[in-house]
Amino acid sequence: MKRLFISMAITCMAMTATAQGSIQKLEQEARDLIAQMTLKEKFSQLMNTTPGIKRLGIEPYDWWNEGLHGVGRNGRATVFPQPIGLGATFHPELVRQIGDAIAMEARAKYGIARKNGNYARYTGLTFWSPNINILRDPRWGRCLETWGEDPFLTGTMGTAFVKGMQGDDPVYLKVAACAKHLAVHSGPESTRHSANVVPSLRDLWETYLPAFRMLIQDGKVEAVMSSYNRVYSDAASASKFLLTDVVRKKWGFQGHIVSDCGAVEDIWKGHKIVKTPAEACAIAIKAGLNIECGSTFEALKDALKQGLVTEADIDNALVPLMLTRLKLGIIHPDPACPYNNVDPAVIGSPEHIALALQAATESMVLLKNNGALPIDKNIHTLYVTGAGAADAFWLMGNYFGLSDRYSTYLQGIVGKVSAGTAVNYRPGVLENSPALNSTNWAVGDATGAEKTIIVMGNNGNLEGEEGEAIDSECGDRKDLRIPESQMNFLRQICAKKKQGVIVVLTGGSPMDIREICDIVDAVVLAWYPGQEGGYALANLLFGDANFSGSLPVTFPADGDKLPDFEDYSMQNRTYKYMTDNIFYPFGYGLHYGRLQYQNLQVKADKKKGAHLTLTISNPTNREITEVVQAYVSAPGAGTTAPLQQLAAFQRLSLAPGASREVVFDIAPQQLMTVGNDGESRLTRGEYTFTVGNAAPSPRSQELDVNALTAKAKL
Secondary structure, eight states, rough: OOHHHHHHHHHHHHHHHHHHHHHHHHHHHHHHHHHHSSSHHHHHHSSSSEOOBGTTTTTOEEEEBSSSSSSSSBBBOOOOHHHHHHHHTTTTHHHHHHHHHHHHHHHHHHHHHHHTTTOOOOOOSSSSSOOOOOOOOTTTTTTSSOSSSHHHHHHHHHHHHHHHOOOOOOOOOSSSOOOEETOOOOOOOGTTTTEEOOOHHIIIIIIHHHHHHHHTTTTSSSSEESSSSTTTEEEGGHIIIIIIIIHHHHHHOOOOOEETTTHHHHHHTOOOOOSHHHHHHHHHHHTOBBBBBSSSSGHHHHHHTSSSEEESHEEEEEHHHHHHHHHTTTTTTTOOOTTOOOOOTTTOOOOHHHHHHHHHHHHHHEEEEESSSSSOTOOOOEEEEEEEOOGGGGGTTTTTTTTSOOOOOOHHHHSOOOTTTTTEEEOSOOOOSSSOOOOHHHHHHHSSEEEEEEEEEEETSSSSTTOOSSSTTTTOOOOSSOOOOHHHHHHHHHHHHHHHHHEEEEEEEEOOOOOHHHHHHHEEEEESSSTHHHHHHHHTTTTTSSSOOOOOEEESSSSSSSSTOOOOOOTTTTHHHOOOOOEEEETTOOOOOOOEEEEEEEEEEEETTTEEEEEOOOSSSEEEEEEEEEEEEEETTTTTSSOOEEEEEEEEEEEOOOOOEEEEEEEEGGEEEETTOOOOEESSEEEEEEEEEOOOOHHHTTTTTEEEEEEEOO
């Protein structure tokens, strides 16, 4: 056995050495290509839309591609749930599989496009995904693109996504993923081109940067995108501190760094740090930026003439870019690249459809159920209504591709009930404006049915990036309230129908749902579930599947009590620092049935970390899948440390009557506290470990969530 292990180790070392040699060979090839370029050609390769260089065998290429939850903006593709919904699955392996599916479809589409001579934007293999910014404020229009409010969850899910996207070949990339937006993003969309963000060092290293470190060091992500804002008075796209000192030197990043689109222009035009485009280009290149999304880098020739940059600076910026394209095998035909000939049949394949359905099913969260669910398929009368019930746009979110099959919520419901059930439908309400008819027949029809399902909430017209959402503050929401038109419609129905009302909420961020939960029997949060959303919802509503999603973000009770949107301090934000104003806690989610937690034991050691064990049982007659969460409260919790922080989680399924021991091994790094100087240390004293199915809080106790607590000294 010892010889076997030695043999395996030698084999692994040989494979690593071979891979390293291959990468070094590609890097030398990149340098050789650059050495043959004219200055004009070099400049042309530093912007996202790059022309071909025929004499060097380099084809035209546009670096701008989107793959947030499926190949985006490029025609037919499998459309998965938005990342905020995928975050609710707490299922890294599922996310890895989704990343792989996206990459395989991208490869197939790339091959077809190139055969057709199509070099247009969104047809390439460098994907500006995932977005790993922290959902620090629910009013932000881009919450739906994130994995939630917790850095550990975000880093874990984002790393899984990157590994699926990029593949596991030691040399070649399936596609190139990108961690964005570095850093301290998620403020108001209206000020992002001019805002200067000055977080405390503790907040920077505890909240805003950990996910980036995980994707770089654990995920080996190929690209990083800088953000629009300034950080400590330096534009993020020209911050030597972020791009060189932290990303490259501290974390060992080897890939390329791209600006957000138009962010280099912001350096001189929005932030007014310098006076000319040439100066903006120079400080960005010298800070460590490799490629610009935009065209301001056309001024690099002026920067060179003025002595602001050297040709060596240009060459150094180009090397990682050429290397990425060589690792993708796309500068010239490379027979060694294993991803060259993906069958187009993979696009929207049955396997990917099944994966999208699984993801949508696992993402949906049951927030309330007074016995209205599951619905009997043989119900006599059922009414479906709401602005989003039959509109495929309410499934999509943003940065989406297009599927040739969408299951709206209405479609899924109608396909699930008995053929003898009388199902009727009217939208009944507009998304954000009063109804035009003086008589709304939907109210009476909904009142007369045994059960009424109302699909309401937000869509891509109400929240999104700057320029996307038309009924918003540059994409942000003014508050957490659901549009009054929709609320009035619900009130009219509930005034006449006292039971049997089920609300399906759509959206990508927390909403004020206190009144909704007070007047209806069941509330389901569907997020933006992608193309299979209707089928997934129907499986859950009628009991063919059990709810297993958990909130990746806290739902505040009152949005008016949130800290100022432009205040980037984490005080009173997220489950880690909120002491009140919590309506539904981070990690919360109901099922059909309830598990039992027993006998939590903990052993802790400053070198080995913490070892937790407990027993979980399923006393019901249904299989239950639950996200079991382990939280740590360090000495000084609530003052010098967070109230609690997620340190580990497991998604597990238990058959009826089954029990199992659950083990958590928490690394010492997860027990450390970030000090005011930004350094992480293991604090001596008593630690509190809580294992349950929601973050610890007084509100969690009110909701009677599962929770066991044990203490240990370090």
